[in-house]
Each structure stands twice: as C-alpha cells, then as structure tokens.
Amino acid sequence: MGNFFEDFFMGQEIVHPLPRTISEGDVSLYIAFTGSRFALHSSDIVAKELGYEKRPIDDILMFHLTFGKSVQDISLNAIANLGYAEIRFPTSVYVGDTVSMSSTVIGLKENSNGKSGVVYVHSIGKNQRDEEVLNFKRWVMVHKRDTQTLSKISEIPSFKEATPILEKINIPKIDEVNTDATGGKFFFEDYEVGERLNHPEGITIDNSDHTLATKLYQNNAKVHFNDHMMKSSPMGQRLMYGGIIISIARAISFNGLQNAQWVYAINSGAHCNPTYAGDTIYAYTEILEKLEHSREDIGLLRLRTIAVKNQASSEIEQPKDEEGKYLKNVVLDLDYTVIIPKKKTGK
Amino acid sequence: MGNFFEDFFMGQEIVHPLPRTISEGDVSLYIAFTGSRFALHSSDIVAKELGYEKRPIDDILMFHLTFGKSVQDISLNAIANLGYAEIRFPTSVYVGDTVSMSSTVIGLKENSNGKSGVVYVHSIGKNQRDEEVLNFKRWVMVHKRDTQTLSKISEIPSFKEATPILEKINIPKIDEVNTDATGGKFFFEDYEVGERLNHPEGITIDNSDHTLATKLYQNNAKVHFNDHMMKSSPMGQRLMYGGIIISIARAISFNGLQNAQWVYAINSGAHCNPTYAGDTIYAYTEILEKLEHSREDIGLLRLRTIAVKNQASSEIEQPKDEEGKYLKNVVLDLDYTVIIPKKKTGK
Amino acid sequence: MGNFFEDFFMGQEIVHPLPRTISEGDVSLYIAFTGSRFALHSSDIVAKELGYEKRPIDDILMFHLTFGKSVQDISLNAIANLGYAEIRFPTSVYVGDTVSMSSTVIGLKENSNGKSGVVYVHSIGKNQRDEEVLNFKRWVMVHKRDTQTLSKISEIPSFKEATPILEKINIPKIDEVNTDATGGKFFFEDYEVGERLNHPEGITIDNSDHTLATKLYQNNAKVHFNDHMMKSSPMGQRLMYGGIIISIARAISFNGLQNAQWVYAINSGAHCNPTYAGDTIYAYTEILEKLEHSREDIGLLRLRTIAVKNQASSEIEQPKDEEGKYLKNVVLDLDYTVIIPKKKTGK
Structure with a gap:
C-alpha cells in the first residue's frame, strides 16, 4: 500500500521488485504510442551503419520500463512527485535484456506541518549483466503515518544543475x-x-x-x-x-x-x-x-x-x-x- | 455462420481451425491490457531462478489465445455461454509455440420449448509437439434450426465440483x-x-x-x-x-x-x-x-x-x-x- | 514540411528515409487492430505446411509499414491522395526484415488554376537484401509554392487497368x-x-x-x-x-x-x-x-x-x-x- 515517511531512513537501500525483460512487443507498442521515428531505434540497417549489432531500445522507453518498478516502493501514495535530476543513460539496452532497479535514500526532510515529508532517492537501473543502464535522483512528498510526533529531520542533498558529462x-x-x-x-x-x-x-x-x-x-x-x-x-x-x-x-x-x-x-x-x-x-x-x-x-x-x-x-x-x-x-x-x-x- | 443445435451429435469431434503462434508481441500487449505484474511472466531472470529456461506465457493469456479458436464452431451464435468447468493448464507455453484446439461433444440437451438446446463440449488445446496445454469443459445454449421437430435428446454429463489435482x-x-x-x-x-x-x-x-x-x-x-x-x-x-x-x-x-x-x-x-x-x-x-x-x-x-x-x-x-x-x-x-x-x- | 509542386521534376529519384525493421510486435498489433485470421500469417504450423520456413508478414501490414515512409516526401501536405495503381507484392517479408522505399517521379500535371498540380510517382520498396517487396504507382495533388507563374507542364503517365500477372x-x-x-x-x-x-x-x-x-x-x-x-x-x-x-x-x-x-x-x-x-x-x-x-x-x-x-x-x-x-x-x-x-x- 505504499510507504510512509517514517518507513524511510538515510542510507536505506531498497531493491525494487519485478525485473522486466524487454521485448519486441514493447518496442512496437512504443512506436504505436508515440509515432516515434528516430531511425536508430526502428531500423536494424541504420543501427548497423552506426556501429551497433542491432537496434537499441529508445532511451525514454527504457526509462519508463525501469522507472515503473520504483513506483510501488517510493511514490505509490505520493502527495506529489516533486522533481528529478541527474538522469543518465550509461549503457544501451536491447530486446532480450532484463532491467531491474534499486534505490538508496539520500535525503529526508520532514515538513513543518508534521503531516508529510520529502524523500530523496538515488535510483540505479541495471541489466542482467549488472551493468548500469539508468542512474537518476528524484524526490517525492509522502504522507507521515504519525502526524503527532515530529522528527525534525532535514537532510537535503544537493543536485547538480545539469547531469555531468562523463569522459x-x-x-x-x-x-x-x-x-x-x-x-x-x-x-x-x-x-x-x-x-x-x-x-x-x-x-x-x-x-x-x-x-x-x-x-x-x-x-x-x-x-x-x-x-x-x-x-x-x-x-x-x-x-x-x-x-x-x-x-x-x-x-x-x-x-x-x-x-x-x-x-x-x-x-x-x-x-x-x-x-x-x-x-x-x-x-x-x-x-x-x-x-x-x-x-x-x-x-x-x-x-x-x-x-x-x-x-x-x-x-x-x-x-x-x-x-x-x-x-x-x-x-x-x-x-x-x-x-x-x-x-x-x-x- | 455458426452451428445450430442439430449440427452437433454425441461423440462428435471438431478440429477448430487457425492454430496460433504466440509471439513477444502478444506478451507485451497482454501486459498493456492488464497491467499484470507476475514476475515469472515478465522477467527472464525470475523465470530462470524458478527453474525455467525463459519466461513462460501467462496461463490466462494462453487460455484466451487458445479458447478463441473454438468460438466460430461452438459459440458464435450462442444464446448464452452457460458455464465452464475443470479447466486445467497441463504444460507451460512459450513464445514461438503454436497452440491449436479441438473439441468433443460430450452432452446434448434439447430445451423443452423446442427452440434451442444446450451443447456440452470437452476441449483440448495442444502445442506443436502435440502436448496438452489446455483442457476444459464448457456448455453453451444454441438455437435450433428446426423448431418444429423435437429430438428430446437429454444427455447431460456430470462435472467435478473442482478440477482434480494430478499427481x-x-x-x-x-x-x-x-x-x-x-x-x-x-x-x-x-x-x-x-x-x-x-x-x-x-x-x-x-x-x-x-x-x-x-x-x-x-x-x-x-x-x-x-x-x-x-x-x-x-x-x-x-x-x-x-x-x-x-x-x-x-x-x-x-x-x-x-x-x-x-x-x-x-x-x-x-x-x-x-x-x-x-x-x-x-x-x-x-x-x-x-x-x-x-x-x-x-x-x-x-x-x-x-x-x-x-x-x-x-x-x-x-x-x-x-x-x-x-x-x-x-x-x-x-x-x-x-x-x-x-x-x-x-x- | 512537405514538398510543393515545384519541388518535383520528371525522372527525379527520391530515397525515402527511415528504413523499418519489422518485428513480432508489429504482427501482434496488426492482429489486434484488425482481428485478422488468415492462418498463413498467424500460425507457423500452417506456414510450414504451405512450404514456408515460418509465417510471413501479412501483405497489407507490409504495405502500411513501407508506404508510411513516403508520406513525408510525397503527400504530407497533399490536397488529395488521388489514386494508386499497379500495386504488387513481389516477395514475402518476415519478422526481422528491414523494409525501405524510394520513388521516381513519372508524371507532373499543373492544374489550370495555377494553384496546385498532380504528382505521379512510381515507388519501390525493398528488403535488406535489395529484393523488391513492394511496387506501386500513385498520384497526389499538392500545392504550388508560386501560384503566379504557370509552367503548363502536363506529362500524364498511363496506368494499366489491372496489375499485370507475372510468369x-x-x-x-x-x-x-x-x-x-x-x-x-x-x-x-x-x-x-x-x-x-x-x-x-x-x-x-x-x-x-x-x-x-x-x-x-x-x-x-x-x-x-x-x-x-x-x-x-x-x-x-x-x-x-x-x-x-x-x-x-x-x-x-x-x-x-x-x-x-x-x-x-x-x-x-x-x-x-x-x-x-x-x-x-x-x-x-x-x-x-x-x-x-x-x-x-x-x-x-x-x-x-x-x-x-x-x-x-x-x-x-x-x-x-x-x-x-x-x-x-x-x-x-x-x-x-x-x-x-x-x-x-x-x-
């Protein structure tokens, strides 16, 4: 039924369930949903000309399939999805790959009204070879279970204004x-x-x-x-x-x-x-x-x-x-x- | 245009046309239709941990793909789909498998008004290796072609209250x-x-x-x-x-x-x-x-x-x-x- | 933004971008869109009985996937899609094949009002082995850019009443x-x-x-x-x-x-x-x-x-x-x- 503010603690590691194998069906449905025409993702010929063995998955589709896993643990009952930052797509993903995700709590801030708080997480998606395929931070406002007791916790991480470009x-x-x-x-x-x-x-x-x-x-x-x-x-x-x-x-x-x-x-x-x-x-x-x-x-x-x-x-x-x-x-x-x-x- | 009550006879065997090859597209569409999250069916990693070579097809998806074949012969013009019983899923089905179906008439009951009757069939679905993948009984009410002549046929099979569990x-x-x-x-x-x-x-x-x-x-x-x-x-x-x-x-x-x-x-x-x-x-x-x-x-x-x-x-x-x-x-x-x-x- | 009448000339060859790899997802979606039941396209068993290695793509699905490529260059801003003729499907296409398309301008007719004209093209679709998979002619009415200058061009090709049957x-x-x-x-x-x-x-x-x-x-x-x-x-x-x-x-x-x-x-x-x-x-x-x-x-x-x-x-x-x-x-x-x-x- 989703987590409350008190269910999170600094440094907590959460393995999100439901690793997801990506299929040709997902790729076709994504084209049907969006009408996307970027050739790299819909043509093996173009992918080969660009040095790939076959067409990789559209980065945004991979994001959705991987991100979806964290909803149950992090944001199912969120009052608000406040933001995200430093999203990176380190490695291409292909049909047949299985993506999974885990998150670490990197910030907690109780709201002054005592009713809710903000949870900051650093989430990492990996493929079946344990290679990073997605890396991002996000923060959501969630309800407190106990609105009477104040923890006054206020550990707010800082975010880069733009995702750093790696060498x-x-x-x-x-x-x-x-x-x-x-x-x-x-x-x-x-x-x-x-x-x-x-x-x-x-x-x-x-x-x-x-x-x-x-x-x-x-x-x-x-x-x-x-x-x-x-x-x-x-x-x-x-x-x-x-x-x-x-x-x-x-x-x-x-x-x-x-x-x-x-x-x-x-x-x-x-x-x-x-x-x-x-x-x-x-x-x-x-x-x-x-x-x-x-x-x-x-x-x-x-x-x-x-x-x-x-x-x-x-x-x-x-x-x-x-x-x-x-x-x-x-x-x-x-x-x-x-x-x-x-x-x-x-x- | 669908069969009438008189088109069926006890012991009749009906091979339903249109064997269906199951694809990755079917699997993705099923997730899109239902939002199903059972890990065995959406993750090769989980499937392997559970002793499979790869993720099997969701049993209910397989049921729909196989069952659909019998509509034309059995229930296209059914007045009512009255019931089903003893549905079993004997063997897992995978992407690339082709399922087909046949039925045997196991019961016939003419309604007293002479206008319709109930047909009982035992249907079996098989994969391309002739292994049973689906086994069930169902009964439907269908129109009579000739509402004047009464056959008074009334052979009603009995069904188990629950599908037996096999060894x-x-x-x-x-x-x-x-x-x-x-x-x-x-x-x-x-x-x-x-x-x-x-x-x-x-x-x-x-x-x-x-x-x-x-x-x-x-x-x-x-x-x-x-x-x-x-x-x-x-x-x-x-x-x-x-x-x-x-x-x-x-x-x-x-x-x-x-x-x-x-x-x-x-x-x-x-x-x-x-x-x-x-x-x-x-x-x-x-x-x-x-x-x-x-x-x-x-x-x-x-x-x-x-x-x-x-x-x-x-x-x-x-x-x-x-x-x-x-x-x-x-x-x-x-x-x-x-x-x-x-x-x-x-x- | 689409081409105008003046952008076309007789004999012009246009390579349409975006070659498209056909997937199992496309096949399943096509069945979902249409309910199509032709067994050759939905059953590997039937395909093999008919001499194929596996089920080929439905010809009309292949047409849509290939034809779609020519919209941007030929008909994006068409006033009207006037007609098509002599459509042929010379070779079967399979999952994994990549189709692409090019067109040659075979006719141009300026309308007497000077505002528009008709463009006739001969379009050919090929697979990744350069084999013809689609061959057709079509004509569309498009806007002129310059409605003041008249070219009076009127080269109208003739079409066969029916696509010829090849040996x-x-x-x-x-x-x-x-x-x-x-x-x-x-x-x-x-x-x-x-x-x-x-x-x-x-x-x-x-x-x-x-x-x-x-x-x-x-x-x-x-x-x-x-x-x-x-x-x-x-x-x-x-x-x-x-x-x-x-x-x-x-x-x-x-x-x-x-x-x-x-x-x-x-x-x-x-x-x-x-x-x-x-x-x-x-x-x-x-x-x-x-x-x-x-x-x-x-x-x-x-x-x-x-x-x-x-x-x-x-x-x-x-x-x-x-x-x-x-x-x-x-x-x-x-x-x-x-x-x-x-x-x-x-x-």
Whole structure:
C-alpha cells in the first residue's frame, strides 16, 4: 500500500521488485504510442551503419520500463512527485535484456506541518549483466503515518544543475551517418545556442493510449488507471502519466533533430500542468548549450523542450508569464542533453 | 455462420481451425491490457531462478489465445455461454509455440420449448509437439434450426465440483524464491482458509482496450466488436468479453498473491453481470481451501476471486444478496486453484 | 514540411528515409487492430505446411509499414491522395526484415488554376537484401509554392487497368492445404465470376485503434493524429487513414475467402467517403475475374471488395447510385487480386 515517511531512513537501500525483460512487443507498442521515428531505434540497417549489432531500445522507453518498478516502493501514495535530476543513460539496452532497479535514500526532510515529508532517492537501473543502464535522483512528498510526533529531520542533498558529462560515452564510434536513412541533414555544427525549433506536429492522446502505455510500463500509480476513483477527485478524471508527455514531446522533436538519436541525460523537468485524454500535444525546442566532447565524432546539445497542449507551439513565445508562472497550456518544461554526430560524419 | 443445435451429435469431434503462434508481441500487449505484474511472466531472470529456461506465457493469456479458436464452431451464435468447468493448464507455453484446439461433444440437451438446446463440449488445446496445454469443459445454449421437430435428446454429463489435482505437476522444482524480485513475502503457509484479501487497485477499461484484446485473441463473437449491431440490442453497446474481466481480476490479485504465479486450474466461473467500456474493475479474493501436494516445494490454494465494477471491493461484504442473487455491481465469481511455493523456498 | 509542386521534376529519384525493421510486435498489433485470421500469417504450423520456413508478414501490414515512409516526401501536405495503381507484392517479408522505399517521379500535371498540380510517382520498396517487396504507382495533388507563374507542364503517365500477372510468382509450391487449419473449404474452382460474398462481420473502430495503427506505421499525415487541428477543419475531427479500412475489409473478407491467403496485387482503390472513430465497417466481395496461371497448384481471383460503414453489407445492392455517385455509406471500393490454391491441394 505504499510507504510512509517514517518507513524511510538515510542510507536505506531498497531493491525494487519485478525485473522486466524487454521485448519486441514493447518496442512496437512504443512506436504505436508515440509515432516515434528516430531511425536508430526502428531500423536494424541504420543501427548497423552506426556501429551497433542491432537496434537499441529508445532511451525514454527504457526509462519508463525501469522507472515503473520504483513506483510501488517510493511514490505509490505520493502527495506529489516533486522533481528529478541527474538522469543518465550509461549503457544501451536491447530486446532480450532484463532491467531491474534499486534505490538508496539520500535525503529526508520532514515538513513543518508534521503531516508529510520529502524523500530523496538515488535510483540505479541495471541489466542482467549488472551493468548500469539508468542512474537518476528524484524526490517525492509522502504522507507521515504519525502526524503527532515530529522528527525534525532535514537532510537535503544537493543536485547538480545539469547531469555531468562523463569522459566515456558508451556509444559506438560513428564513421558515417546516412542522412537518406535518418531523414535529417543537420549535425552538431548546424545548431546555434538560442535557436528555437518549432516542431510542426501535434498528437492527440486518448484514454486507451495512455493507460495501455502506463500499464505496459507496470507503473501502478492509481491516478492513471482508475477513473472511478478519479471522478471523485478534484481532477474529475484519470491523470495522464507525465512520462507519456515526455515521450510524445521527444517523438515530435524528431522534426528538426533527426540525427540527435541518443538521449544522454535529463537534467531536470517540470510537469507544469496536468494532461487528460483528448489533449493534443505540441512542442518546441530551444538549444540551450553546445557541448564539445573529447570524442571527435560527436557533440552534445543541451535542449529545452516545451510541450504545450491544445495550442500550436509556435503561438507560445515564453512558457511562463511575467510573474514566472507557467502558462496554463504548458505541460512540460524538459531540460535534457542529446548526442549528435558532427558534420564530417554526414553522407 | 455458426452451428445450430442439430449440427452437433454425441461423440462428435471438431478440429477448430487457425492454430496460433504466440509471439513477444502478444506478451507485451497482454501486459498493456492488464497491467499484470507476475514476475515469472515478465522477467527472464525470475523465470530462470524458478527453474525455467525463459519466461513462460501467462496461463490466462494462453487460455484466451487458445479458447478463441473454438468460438466460430461452438459459440458464435450462442444464446448464452452457460458455464465452464475443470479447466486445467497441463504444460507451460512459450513464445514461438503454436497452440491449436479441438473439441468433443460430450452432452446434448434439447430445451423443452423446442427452440434451442444446450451443447456440452470437452476441449483440448495442444502445442506443436502435440502436448496438452489446455483442457476444459464448457456448455453453451444454441438455437435450433428446426423448431418444429423435437429430438428430446437429454444427455447431460456430470462435472467435478473442482478440477482434480494430478499427481504430476509440470512446473520445475522450486529451490528458492527471490522475494526481492517477485515483490511478495507470502508463501503457502502464510494463507488461512477463510481469509480475505481486498486488492486495492481498480482498473478502468475503455473500448479500444477490450476490443484490441479480443481481436488479438481472434475471438470473433460479434457482440464484442460491432457497436452498430449492438446499438439496437437491449444492451445498447458493445459487451466486453468475459475473459477480459478474468484477466483484469487476476492482474489486480497480484497485490497479496505475488508468489502464486501459476494458475493450476479454473474450477468454475460466473460472469454475473455485463461490463461495458468505462467500467472500473476492482476485486477481492477469498482463500477457499489449502491443498497439500506430494511435492514438498509447493502447495495449492483454491481461491474465489470476486470482481466488482465501479465500487471498491472492500465495500462488498458478500457477492450475493439474501435471495442468493448476485449484487448488480458484481461482475465475476471465479473459483480457481493456484500453485504457490512453500515458505522454505523464500529468500 | 512537405514538398510543393515545384519541388518535383520528371525522372527525379527520391530515397525515402527511415528504413523499418519489422518485428513480432508489429504482427501482434496488426492482429489486434484488425482481428485478422488468415492462418498463413498467424500460425507457423500452417506456414510450414504451405512450404514456408515460418509465417510471413501479412501483405497489407507490409504495405502500411513501407508506404508510411513516403508520406513525408510525397503527400504530407497533399490536397488529395488521388489514386494508386499497379500495386504488387513481389516477395514475402518476415519478422526481422528491414523494409525501405524510394520513388521516381513519372508524371507532373499543373492544374489550370495555377494553384496546385498532380504528382505521379512510381515507388519501390525493398528488403535488406535489395529484393523488391513492394511496387506501386500513385498520384497526389499538392500545392504550388508560386501560384503566379504557370509552367503548363502536363506529362500524364498511363496506368494499366489491372496489375499485370507475372510468369514467376514467388510463393512456395503448394502440395496440400489443411482446411482443418485454414478454416475454409473453398478453392479456386469453387468461385464463380459474378458471385458475391456478403461477409457477416462488422468491426467498430475507435480513436485509439486507428491512431495507434497509423503511428505504428510511422505515417505522419497530420489529419489522422491531431484532433485540435481537425476540430477547426470542415471534418471537425480526426480522419481515419484509408489503409485502416483496407485492412479491416481484408480481415472481414476472411469469412468466405479463408484460403485466399496471399494478396498478389491491388489494381485500384477508391476511398469513397471518410471514416471516423465510432464507425462500424462491413464489407462484401464480388468475384470479378478468375485467372489461370502456368503454375498448376494455384489460380488467381480478381476481387472487388466494397466496405460500408454503419450498415450491413448485405443491405447494399450497388455501391453507386444511378448517377454513378458512391452511396454515402460506402467507404472503400477496392479492386485487387489474390492467390488461392486449386482444389486438388485440399485436405
């Protein structure tokens, strides 16, 4: 039934149950849910041209399948999923791999009202060879069991503003990118800091789409599935899992970022407003930073993708109003870093 | 267009067409439809720890894929699917296996009005090596072609109240259950006859969910797919395939029965009330019986799972009212037997 | 953002990006979308009995996965998809194969109003061994960029009324068809020219069904996904991808054509009226022609399948009214050719 604030302690290690074997079915369903077209993940030919034996799993799909495991222990009864930071995807995952996850409690802060507290965890996902495939921190607000006794615990960890870029990047050396296959002509050198890409597509999400996806990820947070319960909540209906919006925004960003086929890191993200069945998601992307790496074949782009509901992304100038509050149609503010080959690799 | 009562005769053998190869796509879709989290079926690591080479197919998914084959010959135009009994799952099925089915007519009873009759069949599903993977009996009421001539046939077979437990149970010997992986700490010894588990989750089913599932099973009973036809029926809309509810109830029962990963038998079941798109399914389970087996590593639990629509299962005390009639929100009364390891296997 | 009329020139060769590896997930999803029951595509046992190593991909699924690639370059901003012709499926495709596509411009006709023009292309799909798997022609009306300057170009190619039947047909020699497995007793000799089959089934399509399918095919034509945009169009809602209707009609035609498991060609097709979520699709088929082939084990049937929405197909006598206009419920008029074994192969 989910853990309370008192069930956590500093340094606690939690092995999340339910290791998950990833299958071809998951990959196809992910394409069906998102319409994603990044060639590396849907074409063995492109994957081989890029130095892989076969197509790896989309990083965001892997995130959902792995992350879903931690919901039961960490956030099943969360009052709020407050944030995440320093998300990294250290190693590619393939069909047939089995991912599992564990977390360490790295921070605890009791709220002054005595009713709840914030739990900070560092979660690590591994494959069946014990290699790290996912690494991130997140914090959630949970209820206290005993609202009378105050522990006054307040150990708050600090987070890096952006996920550090490691010396070693685990993707094959890229000799040549076949732009006839990837569908895009732009490489690292073609982007400028401050540039904005208005992705033209909009995708409408229905109830079956998002509930099938969230069930596939075995993410059992009730708010996403149980319409009967949600009807008597202030929302009045099922809330879409935030990961759905990340996936759709990433899929839409294909248009303009076709060769940025690797998500290196997610630095931070805000689910600014809720999304419900019937909403149409649009997105635009700003280039925040261009990062050189010791590898000569690739560079990294730090991006900010803003997802908007029921309004073309080109109509949104800034995601926040003058008081710094997110506009009511803005549903995602995602700061992340992608890997993109350099121009000389283009064919 | 489906068979009439006169098309059946005692001892008749019917080979149902359309053997079905089971794929990774079927497995992923089943998880997406139900949110099922039984580790044996979604993790090769857990399957190997339990003595398997790889994860077997969920027994209920296999049931749907195999059962679907008999609809065309037996129940396409059934007036009512009256019941089933003695369902057994003798051998595990894996991705790549091909299942097929045949039936023998074991009973025929003409109704006194001369308009219809009841057909009883014994159906057997086999894999590509001719090994039995499914074995059950069921009975359906079908129309007569000729309502004027009376045959007065009345050969009614008898059914066992519960599927017999065989001496040989075809699952690997279980040495150790990794409860960090399966997500549950409870074993055979931890359950008591009469105990009741209120599973907390509720899952809402939409039209695409249930029609995609039923089409995947190639179950072509019209009432599930054809909204145009159903709009002029007393139901006014598509009726959900009863198997959907069995699957959802089984998936929800994970919470409390995490280590009961094998369905040994279904003893009987009643689809007490119809379910439609938009309904939210809840469930609770009673422990009816604890059955020892000559194998020392496992025991069997006979369970009764009651599924309820649009009402938390904890709010239902008894599924029937004082007159023995099912409450209007009760949608499934399932009597089945699961295999669960004994305590000494726990880690 | 899609090409304009001026972006095309005679003889132009266009390599469509995004080669697509076909997976078991795609196959299962296709069955879930359509309920298709042709045994060759869902059973390895039947495939082996018919001389295959394993089950090949349904021809129409392969068409959608391959065709989807050309949308971005050819028809993303099409005013209208005017027609297609001479569609052939030269070689079977299997799970694990990667399909890609290229097109040659074979015709250009500027419209007299100067605002638009028609582009004719010849498109060829290949597998990873460079073998042709799909070959077709189609024409679309696209906007001109410059509506002031007239090119007066008018090079219109001619199309054959029916896709020619080649001497070599790339399917294994058929020794025996196990009708207990395929579910149908009828062979080439059993059909008569002029005969009409009223397929009894009707399948209702919901929004998630058709959008999941179209996204799976990575067909990114906006009209199918973006409800927000479509609400301000005359249609007022998302338009279903025409390929969905072809697939449903083909799946429904199983009933009566169980042994016609190969689509040899599509000669022409008209999407007579739009279909939207909630519509129920019915279909009937006329036998237009019986074609002998030098191979003695098979013959070909040229068929006309008419799909109808929200009305039983048996209620439609002719798809067009007296003035030659399609009735408002008729949604597809498909002229295609299937391969069917001859009677002596039946068992």
